[in-house]
Structure formats: C-alpha cells, structure tokens
Amino acid sequence: MTKITYIAHDGSKFEVEAENGSTVMExxxxxxxxxxxxxxxxxxxxxxxxxxxxxxWAEAVGEPEPMEEDMLDFAYxxxxxxxxxxxxxxxxxxxxxxxxxxxxxA
Amino acid sequence: MTKKTDVxxxxxGPVGLFAVFELGLLDLxxxxxDILDRPGGQCAELYPEKPIYDIPAWxxxxxxxxxxxxxxxIAPFHPEFTFxxxxxxxxxxxxxxxxxxxxxxxxxxxxxxVIAAGGGSFQPKRPPMPGIEAYEGxxxxxxxxxxxxxxxxxxxxxxxxxxxxxxxxxxxxxxxSLTLVHRRPEFRAAPDSVNKMYAxxxxxxxxxxxxxxxxxxxxxGQLESATVKGPDGPVEIxxxxxxxxxxxxxxxxxxxxxxxxxxxNLIPVDTEKFETSIPGVFAIGDINWYPGKLKLILSGFxxxxxxxxxxxxxxxxxxxxxxxxxxxxxxxxKKLGVA
Numbered sequence: 001m002t003k004i005t006y007i008a009h010d011g012s013k014f015e016v017e018a019e020n021g022s023t024v025m026e027x028x029x030x031x032x033x034x035x036x037x038x039x040x041x042x043x044x045x046x047x048x049x050x051x052x053x054x055x056x057w058a059e060a061v062g063e064p065e066p067m068e069e070d071m072l073d074f075a076y077x078x079x080x081x082x083x084x085x086x087x088x089x090x091x092x093x094x095x096x097x098x099x100x101x102x103x104x105x106a
Numbered sequence: 107m108t109k110k111t112d113v114x115x116x117x118x119g120p121v122g123l124f125a126v127f128e129l130g131l132l133d134l135x136x137x138x139x140d141i142l143d144r145p146g147g148q149c150a151e152l153y154p155e156k157p158i159y160d161i162p163a164w165x166x167x168x169x170x171x172x173x174x175x176x177x178x179x180i181a182p183f184h185p186e187f188t189f190x191x192x193x194x195x196x197x198x199x200x201x202x203x204x205x206x207x208x209x210x211x212x213x214x215x216x217x218x219x220v221i222a223a224g225g226g227s228f229q230p231k232r233p234p235m236p237g238i239e240a241y242e243g244x245x246x247x248x249x250x251x252x253x254x255x256x257x258x259x260x261x262x263x264x265x266x267x268x269x270x271x272x273x274x275x276x277x278x279x280x281x282x283s284l285t286l287v288h289r290r291p292e293f294r295a296a297p298d299s300v301n302k303m304y305a306x307x308x309x310x311x312x313x314x315x316x317x318x319x320x321x322x323x324x325x326x327g328q329l330e331s332a333t334v335k336g337p338d339g340p341v342e343i344x345x346x347x348x349x350x351x352x353x354x355x356x357x358x359x360x361x362x363x364x365x366x367x368x369x370x371n372l373i374p375v376d377t378e379k380f381e382t383s384i385p386g387v388f389a390i391g392d393i394n395w396y397p398g399k400l401k402l403i404l405s406g407f408x409x410x411x412x413x414x415x416x417x418x419x420x421x422x423x424x425x426x427x428x429x430x431x432x433x434x435x436x437x438x439x440k441k442l443g444v445a
Contacts, residue, residue, distance in 0.1 A: 039225075039356075045152040046355075070294040073266050074353045076234040078289055078318065106231060106352070 002095045006033045006051075009103050018090040024099060025049040025086035035101035042086040047074040048105040049085040054098035061088055061097070076106045111137040111186065112421050114206055114216040116193050116361075119147020121391030121406030122222035123176040128414035129220075130183030131430075131438055134421055137186040137214055139193050139206070141227040146173035148224055151354065162404060172403075182443045188212065192227050196364045196387070204386065217421040220413065221373060221382070221389040222406070225356035233264065233350040235319050235332075244327035246348045250277070258282050260344050262332055264319055265351030271295035273349060275302055278312050285313035285343050287334050315341060322348070361393075369395045379416035380409045386420050388413045 001017040006028055008014065018027040028036040028049070040046035044067055053061045058081060064072065068087045072078050085099065113129050115122045118140035126136045142151055149158075149169035157166045167175070191208040196219065199205055205215045230248035232238060238246055250256065250273055261281045263274050266288040272295075278284045286303065293300045307314045317336030324330040329348055334341045358371050366373055367383040372395035375381055380388050390413050391406035399405070418427055432438045439445030 040148075040152055043153040043156050045156075047353075066292075069290070069292070070266075073289055073294065074231060104234075106234065106355075 002090050002092065002097070004090065004094070005096075005098045006031075006036075007098065007100045008034050009101050020090050020092065022090050023086050024051065024088040024090065024097070025084070027090065028085060033101065035105065036085060037105045038086060044068055044071055044084060044087055047071045047084060050075040050078075050102055050105055051083055051085045051099040052079060052081045052102065053083050053088075054100065055081065057094070057097050057099075060093050074106050075102075076104055077102055108205070108213045108215055109137065109186075111135050111214065111216050113137070113218045113220055113417055114139065114204070114214055115220045115222055116140075116206070117147060117221065117223035117391070117393075118142070118145040118187060118189075119222060119224045119391065120149055120172060120176055120403050121224075121410055122147070122220070123173070123180055124407050125220055125222060125390060125410040125414065126180040126183055126185045127176075128411045129417060130180065130185075131432070131441060132414055132418040132427065133441070134218075134414070134418060135185075136183070137188065137216065139188045139191055139208065139214070141190065141192045141229075143189050145177060145187065146170065148356075149173050151228060158403070160402065160404060182441065188214075192359060194360045198384075198386075202386070217386070218417040219387045220417070221361065221387065221393055222391045222410075223358075223361060224392045226358040226361070226371075226393070227356065228354040229357050229359070230350075231352040231355045233319070233352045235322055235350070237322055238350075241322060241324060241327050241329050241348065245324065245329035245346060246322075246350070248350065250349065253277060253280065256281060256347055259347040261285070262287065262319075262329075262343055262345035262348045263351070264288070264348070266290070266293045266295065267351060267353070268295045268299065270349075270351040271299040271303055273351070274312065275299060275306075278306060283313070283344075285315060285345065287315045287317060287319060287332075287343075289316070289318055291316055313343070315343065317341070319350075372399075378412065380413040381416060388417060 004016050004018050006014040014033045016031045037048035039048045112134040113136050115138045118138040154170035193206045194209045195207045197205050203217050204219050257280045261284040264287045274286045306312045315334050317334040320335045321333040331344050373389040375394045377396050390409040392401045436445050
C-alpha cells in the first residue's frame with residue numbers, strides 16, 4: 001500500500017492508503033476528499049480532478065502527457081505543479097505523496 | 107409549422123438512440139432533439155476514442171464505435187433528428203399529448219416524451235474570471251452567431267482549441283484589433299490553424315499572449331480591458347468583446363423548470379415504466395434516479411426496453427401488446443427489414 005496525503009483547500013488533511021495501479025483521483029473519490037469532482041469518471045475528459053503536486057514530489061510524479069496538458073487548459077488557476085489526478089497512477093515511488101486540492105474545479 | 111411524431115426523445119446519446127429501437131419494434135416513430143451537432147452525447151463529445159468494456163458481448167468497443175453501431179441498429183426505424191437545439195419548454199396538450207419548444211422556437215408534438223438527457227445539456231464552460239457574469243450577453247459571448255456583431259471591435263479570444271483558433275482566424279480581418287490568449291504556446295487546435303495564427307502574429311496583425319485572464323474591467327456590462335497574468339507578470343489588454351472557449355460542461359438546464367419532481371438534479375422514476383412524476387413523460391439513462399440506480403449504458407438500455415412498453419400503452423391505448431423475440435418473430439423481422 002502507498003500512502004497519499006490530500007490537503008483540501010481549507011487545509012484539512014486526508015491520509016489515504018492507496019493500492020498500486022489505482023489512480024490518485026480514484027482514491028480521493030473513494031475516501032470522499034472534498035473538492036475533487038471527477039465528473040467524467042477518469043476519462044481525462046473534464047479537468048475536474050485537478051490537483052497541485054507538492055514541490056518535493058514533482059519529479060517523482062513526472063510531467064503530464066500531451067492529452068492531459070490539453071485538458072488542463074480547462075482547469076481553474078493552473079500552475080506549473082498542476083496535474084489531473086486521474087492521470088497519476090499510484091506506485092511504490094509515490095509512497096508519501098502530497099497533493100493539494102485547488103480552491104475550486106473549473 | 108408544428109411537426110408531429112409518436113415519441114420525442116430529448117437527448118441523442120446511446121440510451122436515447124437505443125430507445126428508438128425498442129419503441130420502433132412497437133411501431134412508434136421517434137424524433138430526437140440534441141444540443142450537440144451529431145448523435146452520441148457524452149460518448150461522442152467527451153471520449154469518442156476511449157474503449158468501453160462493459161457493453162454486453164463487446165469485450166471492448168470505442169465510444170464512437172458504440173454510437174456508430176447504434177445508429178446502424180436503429181436505421182430501419184428512420185428516426186428524425188434535430189441537432190444544435192435545446193428543448194426549452196414542455197407543455198401538456200388538451201388531447202393528452204405533449205408539445206416541446208426548442209430554444210430556436212421550433213415546436214414538435216408527440217404522444218409521449220422520453221427524457222434521455224444524460225448529465226444534462228452541454229453548455230459552454232464559464233471560465234474562472236471573477237465578475238464575468240456581469241458582462242455575459244453584453245460584451246462576453248461564448249459563441250459567434252453573427253460575425254458582423256464583432257466587426258470593428260477590439261477582440262480578446264481566450265482558449266487553445268479549434269474554436270478559439272478558428273474564430274481568431276475568421277474574425278481577425280473584420281476586428282479593429284484581436285488578441286489571442288492561451289495558457290501555453292502549444293495548442294490543441296489543427297496545426298494548420300496554429301501556423302496561420304503565428305504567421306499573422308509575426309506580421310503584427312494580431313496579438314498573442316501566453317497566460318491566464320485574471321481580471322476584467324469595464325462598466326455596465328461593457329468590457330474595457332482584461333488583465334492577463336503571464337510568465338513575465340500581468341499585462342493589461344484593451345478589449346471591447348471577449349470570446350472565451352473553455353470547452354463544454356453539462357447542466358440540467360430548462361428541464362428543471364418543467365414541474366417534474368427532482369432528486370438532486372436527477373429525475374426520480376419508477377422501475378416498472380421509468381415514468382416521471384408527469385404521466386406520459388419518461389426518463390431513462392443517467393438522468394433518472396431510483397433506488398439502486400447505476401449510471402451504466404447497459405442499465406439505460408434495459409430502462410429503454412421497459413419504458414417502451416409503457417409508452418406504447420399511452421400512444422395506442424387499448425391495443426394489445428404481444429411480446430415477441432427478434433430472433434423468431436417474422437413481424438419484428440419485417441420491421442427491421444430482414445424478413
């Protein structure tokens with residue numbers, strides 16, 4: 001199991017044990033992390049599971065694929081650390097990952 | 107002129123399309139209305155190339171592939187389609203039927219109504235710019251209905267897809283000035299349009315800024331300028347018209363005002379007929395709700411089959427419905443054009 005910490009916009013923390021191979025979005029939904037909507041259900045088609053990856057984890061998480069980058073155009077307040085959480089697969093190297101939920105989804 | 111049909115289906119997604127089949131087997135003619143410009147709903151608009159794995163007997167089928175197959179399957183019933191329209195109102199007629207009116211004022215009458223509107227109608231996404239509501243319809247527009255309305259204006263177009271690029275190229279010759287704003291130098295649009303845009307930019311015939319619009323300034327709904335936050339800090343851009351292209355989102359829309367009982371923006375139905383709180387008005391697919399509801403295409407197909415039986419009783423009261431299999435009934439096979 002891999003530990004992921006979600007920090008909601010109001011600062012509240014959600015620590016979650018995630019299964020490798022699942023997505024960061026799926027674990028947020030399963031654990032009712034507020035502010036992650038995932039309207040399209042993980043098809044990389046809506047930009048409503050937008051998160052900011054904590055700086056310390058930027059390298060391990062990696063860069064978005066072009067399709068995800070395209071979809072990020074529709075997100076609110078996009079920053080260099082922006083990712084769509086449905087496109088981040090949980091794996092051993094991400095144990096301890098910290099992501100922040102933006103003020104709102106698009 | 108008011109068109110007449112047996113059943114009006116609101117929404118041409120997979121479940122609305124399959125309803126044509128089930129109603130067609132019972133000799134009911136259908137007319138579908140959809141806000142998109144083609145059939146398929148979310149399957150066509152959101153994820154056409156994504157595979158779907160839970161359609162019975164299709165271990166994997168692309169969303170567009172499913173739509174194409176459904177269109178093929180319902181072709182024998184010659185459904186009519188009205189695209190690019192939202193149904194704005196629904197009224198009950200004295201003869202027991204219904205009349206729907208589209209946002210363009212067309213009217214269609216039918217004996218029954220099927221709401222298969224999925225997550226609601228696709229509408230332009232409002233971009234995250236504070237106070238934008240005050241300018242909407244006055245100096246901020248989400249589509250171009252008449253190009254002339256933009257002639258001589260200082261235009262600001264925001265977005266990186268085909269709509270943003272196409273309108274940039276089409277409106278540039280008639281605008282007083284035009285600036286395109288996009289979050290990054292790469293675009294989702296057709297490479298040819300992007301090249302044309304960059305060529306115009308090089309000749310200084312349009313402005314291009316990388317960044318995100320963070321503030322709008324103006325008075326009484328009339329836009330005067332926008333602040334764009336880019337990599338080199340904020341830039342102020344003079345503009346009298348803004349066209350943001352941030353894709354589509356789904357909203358329940360006018361359905362909420364038809365007097366139907368709602369349950370968290372969904373339409374409660376019974377699980378025998380999938381009828382709403384208004385008799386003769388049915389709801390199937392993602393837009394309905396009942397205990398145990400699963401938003402699956404396959405559940406929507408099942409709902410369509412049961413709904414069709416109830417719709418038949420309303421359309422042709424007193425007529426006996428004989429349950430038949432397509433495999434063995436010559437009668438059904440004739441309707442399908444195979445016997």
